[in-house]
Amino acid sequence: QLQLQESGPGLVKPSETLSLTCTVSGVSITRTSFYWAWIRQPPGKGLEWIGSIFFSGTTYYNPSLKSRLSISVDTSKNQFSLKLSSVTAADTAVYFCARVWELPAAGRFDPWGQGTLVTVSS
Amino acid sequence: QSVLTQPPSVSGAPGQRVTISCTGSSYNIGAGYDVHWYQQLPGTAPKLLIYGDSNRPSGVPDRFSGSKSGTSAFLAITGLQAEDEADYYCQSYDSSLRGSVFGGGTKLTVL
Numbered sequence: 227q228l229q230l231q232e233s234g235p236g237l238v239k240p241s242e243t244l245s246l247t248c249t250v251s252g253v254s255i256t257r258t259s260f261y262w263a264w265i266r267q268p269p270g271k272g273l274e275w276i277g278s279i280f281f282s283g284t285t286y287y288n289p290s291l292k293s294r295l296s297i298s299v300d301t302s303k304n305q306f307s308l309k310l311s312s313v314t315a316a317d318t319a320v321y322f323c324a325r326v327w328e329l330p331a332a333g334r335f336d337p338w339g340q341g342t343l344v345t346v347s348s
Numbered sequence: 349q350s351v352l353t354q355p356p357s358v359s360g361a362p363g364q365r366v367t368i369s370c371t372g373s374s375y376n377i378g379a380g381y382d383v384h385w386y387q388q389l390p391g392t393a394p395k396l397l398i399y400g401d402s403n404r405p406s407g408v409p410d411r412f413s414g415s416k417s418g419t420s421a422f423l424a425i426t427g428l429q430a431e432d433e434a435d436y437y438c439q440s441y442d443s444s445l446r447g448s449v450f451g452g453g454t455k456l457t458v459l
Contacts (some may be wrong), residue, residue, distance in 0.1 A: 272350060273386075273394065273437055275448035288447050322393055331448050332441030334384040336396035336405065 228252040230323045230339035238317075238346050244310040248323030248339060249303070255281045256301050261326035263335055264297065264308045266319040276321075278330040279306055286330045313346045320344075351376065351442050352451035359457040360428045368454045370421040370438030376449060378419035381441040385414055385423045388435040388453075397436070398423060425456070433458045 234246035248262070255262065264276040277287040279297045287295050296309040310317060320343050324335035353371045360366040370383065377383055383401050386394035396405050398414035401421065413424045421438055438451040 272452045273439075273450040275439075275450070286447070289445060327399070329441070331446070332381055333448075334382070334396055334399040334439070335386075335394070336399075338393040338395070341393050 228325065228337060230325070230337065232321060232323050232339045232342040234342060234344070236343060236345060238313055238344060239348050240314055240346055241312055244308070244313050244317060244344055244346070246308045246321055246323075246342065246344070247305050248307070249305050250325075251304070255299065255304050255306070261286075261330040261333070262299070262306050263324050263326045263330075265322045265324060265335060265338075267322070267341070268316075268319045274319075275331070276308065276310075278326050280330065284330075315346050318344065318346045350452040351445065351449040352438055352440060354436075354438060354451035354454045356452070357455045357457065359459055360425075361459045362428050362430065364428050365424065365426045366428060366456065368423045368425075368436050368438075368456070370423070370440075370451045372419050372421075372440060372442075374419065375444040376419075376440045376442040377416065377421055379443060381443075383414065383416055383421040384439045385412075385421075386437045386439065387432075388437065390434070394437060428458055430458050432456060 229251045261278040263278040294311045299306040320341040322341045324338040327333045385398040387397045388394040401416045402414040442449045
């Protein structure tokens with residue numbers, strides 16, 4: 227059964243880089259034709275797609291975050307990662323990872339990880 | 349504000365039918381891009397409810413249905429149950445923003 231689990235620091239200082247990892251279990255990232263995505267949700271607010279990656283390293287980024295964003299994949303660990311630089315309080319959110327069906331920026335997200343709260347504060 | 353517009357809240361009594369709308373534009377729903385719907389119970393991750401406008405994943409009750417017309421999509425829930433109380437989000441692709449977009453979410457209250 228496919229499962230995704232986010233991990234990383236829960237507190238990041240302003241202007242620093244937020245780094246998170248999603249560990250995929252139950253299926254090999256390299257043996258599927260799926261993309262993998264990051265999505266975030268500020269407290270009490272809606273969902274925002276961050277970006278998607280294929281095991282080959284091909285990425286699709288939300289244009290509003292692209293200048294600060296890097297998503298990478300580590301096939302040896304069956305993981306993909308998110309780095310968001312120059313963070314501010316507006317980046318405080320629950321960050322989810324998910325599998326993407328069909329199109330990398332238009333497909334449905336299923337399943338999702340449980341999410342991890344990242345707070346940006348000094 | 350979100351590219352896809354949803355009502356902030358809807359409510360209904362147990363057993364009743366409610367509909368949640370998701371209104372977009374010619375750059376997303378109106379362009380024919382698929383609409384997907386998610387249910388988010390308090391404190392949990394979103395769960396896929398409807399995909400490709402009107403398809404239900406395995407395990408989702410047939411009380412949930414999706415449709416699309418013009419620049420809007422709709423999620424209908426019949427036979428409301430207390431366990432349906434949650435936030436519901438629509439999602440599609442926007443060609444002007446070149447990425448996936450979500451609605452602002454609708455809180456369903458079962459009276």
